[in-house]
Amino acid sequence: MIFLQGSEVIFKVALSLLGSHKPLILQHENLETIVDFIKNTLPNLGLVQMEKTINQVFEMDIAKQLQAYEVEYHVLQEELIDSSPLSDNQRMDKLEKTNSSLRKQNLDLLEQLQVEPICKAAS
Structure with missing residues (x-):
């Protein structure tokens, strides 16, 4: 079998x-x-x-x-x-990377918001 x-x-x-x-x-x-x-x-x-x-x-x-x-x-x-369990340094590094990534996403979204009205006005 x-x-x-x-x-x-x-x-x-x-x-x-x-x-x-x-x-x-x-x-x-x-x-x-x-x-x-x-x-x-x-x-x-x-x-x-x-x-x-x-x-x-x-x-x-x-x-x-x-x-x-x-x-x-x-x-x-x-x-x-x-x-x-992470050490304090590992946890801090992870939080800093996450924070940096979120800031970049935030800046990208702000840039898209600023470009969108210009694109709509041009159409």
Whole structure:
């Protein structure tokens, strides 16, 4: 199945197994017993349960959801990088650059406002 659907099939199999055994998993009180259940019970599935799982895997389409999670992950990573603690000097430099950029934009907009009336008067 990995050759047919790629590594995405691993997530599909995990989702299918966890979903079909959700009531049994939720009966456990802690992570250790859940892990034991997954390690000991799930490998001993019968042929009917394995076929059911394989059919569910082929019917699942999680590509869009995985891509959405990937985009969300990258956005969160960028936010973490941007919000990393800066020293006072780094913060001051960043604010000065932003201020300089805003002043330039302001001057450009003032210049456009002064040129616009001249252009309209000439037309």
